[in-house]
Amino acid sequence: MRIFIDSANIEEIKAANDLGIISGVTTNPSLIAREGRNFRQVVEEIAAIVDGPISAEVISTEAGAMIAEALELAAIHPNIVIKIPMLAEGLKAVKELAAQGIKTNVTLVFSANQALLAALAGATYVSPFVGRLDDINHDGMQVIADIVPIYAQYGLETQVIAASIRHPLHVLQAARLGADIATVPYKVIMQMVKHPLTDAGLARFLADWEKVKDK
Numbered sequence: 160m161r162i163f164i165d166s167a168n169i170e171e172i173k174a175a176n177d178l179g180i181i182s183g184v185t186t187n188p189s190l191i192a193r194e195g196r197n198f199r200q201v202v203e204e205i206a207a208i209v210d211g212p213i214s215a216e217v218i219s220t221e222a223g224a225m226i227a228e229a230l231e232l233a234a235i236h237p238n239i240v241i242k243i244p245m246l247a248e249g250l251k252a253v254k255e256l257a258a259q260g261i262k263t264n265v266t267l268v269f270s271a272n273q274a275l276l277a278a279l280a281g282a283t284y285v286s287p288f289v290g291r292l293d294d295i296n297h298d299g300m301q302v303i304a305d306i307v308p309i310y311a312q313y314g315l316e317t318q319v320i321a322a323s324i325r326h327p328l329h330v331l332q333a334a335r336l337g338a339d340i341a342t343v344p345y346k347v348i349m350q351m352v353k354h355p356l357t358d359a360g361l362a363r364f365l366a367d368w369e370k371v372k373d374k
């Protein structure tokens with residue numbers, strides 16, 4: 160399973176990229192708003208840092224307007240993937256963008272049926288939001304568990320991005336279930352790095368080395 164960073168913060172994206180473990184970036188309007196910066200400028204800066212798919216979301220809700228926005232965003236950099244909300248109009252836009260060779264990431268997906276429709280429309284990626292389902296007392300990971308075998312059974316090539324990841328266990332579960340990608344906030348990436356036994360083990364190695372280093 161690959162890991163994308165779910166962030167529009169340039170410092171976080173640089174730091175995660177330096178670790179050598181991320182292969183893409185996802186943004187959304189809320190993440191951009193959190194930075195309080197110009198959308199296009201943020202996307203350009205991300206594209207200069209990460210050599211991989213960068214999802215940038217349209218804000219229109221009608222197919223024609225989504226397509227017009229998508230064409231503008233896609234012109235920013237060849238790695239831009241257009242994030243399209245899971246609406247009937249969104250499916251129409253995905254079909255047209257796929258016909259034009261533009262990659263899409265269907266977002267705000269909360270059921271396997273929505274994911275099936277997104278794949279049939281020609282989405283490159285689909286983003287089920289596991290954390291937001293957990294928040295309302297549903298089993299978010301079950302949606303990943305449903306989508307992965309359905310896509311495999313019918314040879315659908317759309318890649319599954321486990322999104323709305325809240326903690327390291329979500330990443331582990333997504334990997335076990337065969338998600339292609341998890342898009343992970345920086346804080347959770349750093350939580351994945353850490354283990355108390357690693358810290359304790361290193362402290363002991365260094366302390367023992369001190370005893371013999373001059374011998």
Ligand code: E4P
Binds near residue numbers: 185186288290291324
């Ligand atoms: C990524 O594509 C999604 O926009 C993001 O993971 C949503 O996460 P949230 O539910 O924490 O806002």
